[in-house]
Amino acid sequence: xxxxxxxxxxxxxxxxxxxxxxxxxxxxxxxxxxxxxxxxxxxxxxxxxxxxxxxxxxxxxxxxxxxxxxxxxxxxxxxxxxxxxxxxxxxxxxxxxxxxxxxxxxxxxxxxxxxxxxxxxxxxxxxxxxxxxxxxxxxxxxxxxxxxxxxxxxxxxxxxxxxxxxxxxxxxxxxxxxxxxxxxxxxxxxxxxxxxxxxxxxxxxxxxxxxxxxxxxxxxxxxxxxxxxxxxxxxxxxxxxxxxxxxxxxxxxxxxxxxxxxxxxxxxxxxxxxxxxxxxxxxxxxxxxxxxxxxxxxxxxxxxxxxxxxxxxxxxxxxxxxxxxxxxxxxxxxxxxxxxxxxxxxxxxxxxxxxxxxxxxxxxxxxxxxxxxxxxxxxxxxxxxxxxxxxxxxxxxxxxxxxxxxxxxxxxxxxxxxxxxxxxxxxxxxxxxxxxxxxxxxxxxxxxxxxxxxxxxxxxxxxxxxxxxxxxxxxxxxxxxxxxxxxxxxxxxxxxxxxxxxxxxxxxxxxxxxxxxxxxxxxxxxxxxxxxxxxxxxxxxxxxxxxxxxxxxxxxxxxxxxxxxxxxxxxxxxxxxxxxxxxxxxxxxxxxxxxxxxxxxxxxxxxxx
Ligand code: F6R
Numbered sequence: 001x002x003x004x005x006x007x008x009x010x011x012x013x014x015x016x017x018x019x020x021x022x023x024x025x026x027x028x029x030x031x032x033x034x035x036x037x038x039x040x041x042x043x044x045x046x047x048x049x050x051x052x053x054x055x056x057x058x059x060x061x062x063x064x065x066x067x068x069x070x071x072x073x074x075x076x077x078x079x080x081x082x083x084x085x086x087x088x089x090x091x092x093x094x095x096x097x098x099x100x101x102x103x104x105x106x107x108x109x110x111x112x113x114x115x116x117x118x119x120x121x122x123x124x125x126x127x128x129x130x131x132x133x134x135x136x137x138x139x140x141x142x143x144x145x146x147x148x149x150x151x152x153x154x155x156x157x158x159x160x161x162x163x164x165x166x167x168x169x170x171x172x173x174x175x176x177x178x179x180x181x182x183x184x185x186x187x188x189x190x191x192x193x194x195x196x197x198x199x200x201x202x203x204x205x206x207x208x209x210x211x212x213x214x215x216x217x218x219x220x221x222x223x224x225x226x227x228x229x230x231x232x233x234x235x236x237x238x239x240x241x242x243x244x245x246x247x248x249x250x251x252x253x254x255x256x257x258x259x260x261x262x263x264x265x266x267x268x269x270x271x272x273x274x275x276x277x278x279x280x281x282x283x284x285x286x287x288x289x290x291x292x293x294x295x296x297x298x299x300x301x302x303x304x305x306x307x308x309x310x311x312x313x314x315x316x317x318x319x320x321x322x323x324x325x326x327x328x329x330x331x332x333x334x335x336x337x338x339x340x341x342x343x344x345x346x347x348x349x350x351x352x353x354x355x356x357x358x359x360x361x362x363x364x365x366x367x368x369x370x371x372x373x374x375x376x377x378x379x380x381x382x383x384x385x386x387x388x389x390x391x392x393x394x395x396x397x398x399x400x401x402x403x404x405x406x407x408x409x410x411x412x413x414x415x416x417x418x419x420x421x422x423x424x425x426x427x428x429x430x431x432x433x434x435x436x437x438x439x440x441x442x443x444x445x446x447x448x449x450x451x452x453x454x455x456x457x458x459x460x461x462x463x464x465x466x467x468x469x470x471x472x473x474x475x476x477x478x479x480x481x482x483x484x485x486x487x488x489x490x491x492x493x494x495x496x497x498x499x500x501x502x503x504x505x506x507x508x509x510x511x512x513x514x515x516x517x518x519x520x521x522x523x524x525x526x527x528x529x530x531x532x533x534x535x536x537x538x539x540x541x542x543x544x545x546x547x548x549x550x551x552x553x554x555x556x557x558x559x560x561x562x563x564x565x566x567x568x569x570x571x572x573x574x575x576x577x578x579x580x581x582x583x584x585x586x587x588x589x590x591x592x593x594x595x596x597x598x599x600x601x602x603x604x605x606x607x608x609x
Contacts, residue, residue: 001392002087002101003028004183005200006070006164006174008219009191013037014069016062021193021200022052022073027250027395028101028196029075031376032086035061036097037069038171043097047072047086049376068174070164072099075392076375078107078276079124089128091135092119096167098134100127101196102160102181103274103390110156130154130163138169147218147227150175154216154229159274162211164194174219176211177229180270183211185224187239192219198242199249207239258396258489258596262582266444268401269575271390272408273437282385283343284416286367287312290341293320296328296357297345298606300399300481301406305345307477307574308410314474314571315424315432316417328357333364340366345410347394347402349377351606358382371409373402387413396597398489400582403481404443404575411436411572435569439576442565446579450562454580457544457560458587461515468506468516468541469496469581470532472525478574479519482581489596490588499532512540517584518558519577522548523570533557546580 003025007014018035033055034047044064048055052073055061072087079085088097104110107126110133115121119132133153138144144152146167154161160180166173176183176194186193186201186208193201194217198208209224211217215235218225226235244253254260287293293312295305305322312318323332325344336342342361346354349372358368362382370383373391380386391405415432418424424432461467467486471479476498483496497506499518510516516536520529530553533543537557545558549566562580589596 001028001075003073003196003200004070004099004101004162004164004194005196006099006166006176006194006219007068007191008172008174008221009067010221011190012067013062013065014067015064017204018069018071019052019056019061021195022071024199024202024250025073025196026052027393029073029393031076031081032074032083033061033072034086034088034099035064035069035071036088036166037064037066038166038168039066041168041171043090043094043168045088045090045097047088048083049081049086068166068171070097070099070166070174077103077388077390078126080380081376085123085125087127089123089125089131091131093135095169096131096134096165098127098131098163098165100130100161100163102162102179103271104129104157104161105159105274106157130157134165146170146173147175147216150177151216151227151229151232154179160271162196172220175216176219177216178211179213185209185211185217185219187224192221192224194219197249197252198244199246202242202244202246202249206242208242209237209239256396256586256595256597258398258400258586261394261396261400262579262586263447265401265404265579266440268391268405269408269440269443272405275387275390275409275412279385279387280413280416283369283387283413284420286341286369286385287318287343287413287417288420290367291339293318293341293343294328294332294336294361295320295322295343295345296325296354298325298351298353300403300484301345301347303477303481303484304403304406304410306480307407307474308414310474310477311411311414311571312417315414316421317423318417318421323357325351325353325357329360333360336361336364336366338365340364341369342366343369343371344379344383345371345406346379347373347389347399347406349374349379353606355379355382371406373405397599397602398485398585398596403578407575408436408439411575414571432569432571435572439572442568442576443579445565446576450580451583453562454583455587457562458584458591460560461544462588462591464492464515466509466514467492467494468514469494469519470499470502470516471519472499472529473523474570474574475519475521475525475577478577478581479517481574481578482517482519482584485582485585486588488602489585489599490592490594492588499529502532502535507535507539510536510539510541514541516541516543517581518543518545520545520547520551520554521564521568521570521573521577522551523573530554530557546577
């Protein structure tokens with residue numbers, strides 16, 4: 001996730017307006033920032049790595065001439081956060097400046113093609129190909145307008161984009177286009193703006209036009225013109241009046257960041273399906289080669305590792321050790337060696353316990369692999385290979401989209417490894433790949449159909465003193481994660497364990513009215529979990545079951561249930577099945593009068609041991 005902004009002003013300098021708008025977009029990304037303007041037939045540009053204030057101190061971002069310009073605040077996906085990788089990006093002749101939010105999947109092929117035609121690239125980003133592609137199109141068809149050249153260029157891009165392009169060749173115009181990344185236009189009598197999100201221009205105007213997927217829009221002082229990318233046909237759309245306060249706008253109308261981030265998961269899951277294959281392959285090779293593999297993380301990231309250990313075992317027949325990072329040195333420190341691989345999973349890439357485990361393993365010459373949300377974090381710097389979880393900044397303290405994105409990456413990795421090791425048939429591979437592709441839509445359906453139901457369940461159980469969360473097999477990880485969410489934001493003490501453990505002790509806690517959440521996909525564990533539900537019910541527990549749609553057997557035993565779409569493969573089930581548990585924790589916190597975004601005593605990134 002990055003933030004883009006652009007403006008064309010009747011009077012005055014664009015740079016200070018861009019700078020202020022980027023500050024309002026900083027929640028979308030903050031590892032680098034940049035601006036470009038046009039003045040007297042020339043592009044002016046300032047960009048660097050670092051937070052906006054840091055970059056401004058060094059470069060004075062307001063000090064660019066011209067009444068038209070674009071800006072960008074970055075959350076790195078391709079290329080580390082370095083000055084050269086910061087946006088805007090330029091073509092060879094420095095006549096085109098572009099800012100982009102999204103992921104261009106086919107950038108490597110396009111880059112090669114353009115390099116063969118003599119283009120010289122400066123950065124490691126996917127975005128820069130778009131600048132060179134537009135330049136190439138204009139070189140071969142000099143009579144094309146900038147808008148038509150951008151239109152032709154975006155037709156060749158696979159992936160997601162919201163982009164804004166300016167050129168001194170047409171100094172009064174800005175061309176923007178959108179596919180699967182947000183783009184809005186704002187308008188008042190003094191100027192026209194484009195942005196990733198409404199908050200960027202909300203203090204300047206509340207008249208906004210939402211640009212849809214597959215549309216290109218030309219901005220100028222005469223107004224805006226929207227065209228369909230597919231056939232260039234004109235689209236007529238009136239601006240809407242936005243009555244959000246700036247605070248509501250940052251949360252896109254949601255009352256809390258946590259709820260916004262829960263709802264973002266269909267989009268973030270789509271992003272994780274755009275990973276670069278070569279990194280998955282490379283990581284799979286290291287995992288395959290290692291004598292033993294440790295999956296090391298804390299909190300939610302550890303639960304993702306726990307689920308991943310089932311995926312690696314079931315798909316690739318690889319035994320892995322999921323380890324809580326703070327225990328790693330004591331538990332495994334001495335046994336790690338040059339033949340071990342450590343896959344460290346950390347949203348922030350800065351968690352002290354995870355880095356301490358990595359450090360210990362590095363000293364013993366183990367191979368370090370990383371999965372993180374923050375490219376440029378310490379974890380990416382110490383890893384032999386790292387993969388980005390591609391979910392954009394997570395502001396709510398409780399990890400939500402982190403869990404599903406990490407699992408989506410880990411599932412893809414397990415599939416790669418299964419293929420490499422010849423442990424999976426082509427049919428099975430195709431079946432799972434197809435199901436992975438559908439997960440974003442599945443998650444969307446769950447939110448749409450179950451949110452109200454979960455809200456009512458939260459109302460019913462809001463005064464409960466304790467909860468159990470139980471699952472079997474891979475759903476054990478879902479149970480642990482559901483329990484962590486409830487505890488950390490709703491402050492309800494809760495216990496999670498594999499359902500088979502009940503009889504070995506915890507069942508003695510059960511008395512009349514004790515709520516027990518069961519996670520029961522229709523997989524191989526279904527029969528036994530029915531038995532576990534019965535034994536809890538017989539002792540007076542109230543059963544809340546997360547079930548597959550129309551699972552009448554469990555419905556007949558449960559007091560409340562949440563229905564999930566049919567046909568979700570067992571190994572992928574934690575991704576959709578966690579969604580109602582995230583919502584349950586959220587609504588329980590709200591019902592109990594707590595702010596889910598700021599749980600007491602917790603910090604987003606734990607950088608002390
Ligand atoms: C729970 C939560 C924490 C983190 C943990 C690890 O909602 O946010 O448990 O998952 O502190 O953080 P990262 O993934 O940044 O290493």
